[in-house]
C-alpha cells in the first residue's frame with residue numbers, strides 16, 4: 002500500500018464513513034463516488050473561448066476542493082480529506098505523529114528540504130528538482146532499510162558464504178541542490194552522508210560549494226564551462242583541490258573551507 006492508500010484507509014475507518022459505507026476509494030478524487038461531479042475531481046474547469054487560448058478557472062461547485070459534499074463531511078481528527086491534502090509536509094508530520102507508516106516517509110521528505118510541499122502536490126505537479134529529491138528519498142529509505150537488514154544478517158551471510166561482498170548501491174545525482182535554501186543544502190548533505198555511512202557510494206555532479214566541501218573525493222572539470230570545459234583540471238580531497246593553483250573550483254573552495262567553523 003502506498004502513502005495515499007494509507008491516508009484513505011484512515012478516513013474509511015472513521016465511524017461516520019463506516020456507517021455510510023464509504024470505502025477507502027471514496028477518498029480519491031479519481032473515484033466517481035468521491036469526487037466533485039462538476040470538475041470531475043480536477044478542482045478547475047476548462048473554459049473554451051473563441052479566438053482565445055483555453056483557460057482554467059476554479060470550480061465553483063467544490064471551491065477547488067475536488068471532492069463532493071458527502072466525502073468532505075467525513076473528518077479524521079477534525080480535518081476533511083481536502084484539508085489533509087492542503088497540509089504541508091511539516092504540518093502533516095505533526096498531524097500524523099502517531100501514524101508511523103505515514104510519518105516516516107514525511108520525515109524523509111523533510112530531510113531533503115521538502116517540508117514546504119503540500120501533500121496534494123506530492124506527485125504530478127512537482128518540478129524536476131523536487132521529483133528528483135523525492136526519488137532520492139525513496140531510494141534512501143530502501144537503501145537504509147536494506148542496510149539495516151544487511152547488518153542484522155551480515156553474520157549469517159558470512160557464515161553461509163565466507164568472503165561474499167554485501168550488496169552496496171551507487172547513487173548518481175545531477176545538481177540535487179538546485180533551488181534549495183542553504184539550510185536545506187545542509188540537510189541534503191546530511192542525508193547523503195547517511196547513505197555513505199550505510200556503505201553506499203554517492204556521485205554528485207554539482208556546483209554548490211557547501212556540498213562539494215563535504216565530498217571525500219572531487220574530480221574538478223574545466224577549465225571553463227560549456228565548450229571551454231571537458232577536461233579534468235584537478236582531483237583529490239577538498240583540501241587538495243583548494244590548494245590547486247589553476248582550479249577555479251579550488252579558488253572558491255578555499256573561501257568556503259576557511260568560512261566553516263572548526
Ligand SMILES: [Zn+2]
Nearest residue numbers: 037040060063
Ligand atoms: Zn469541483
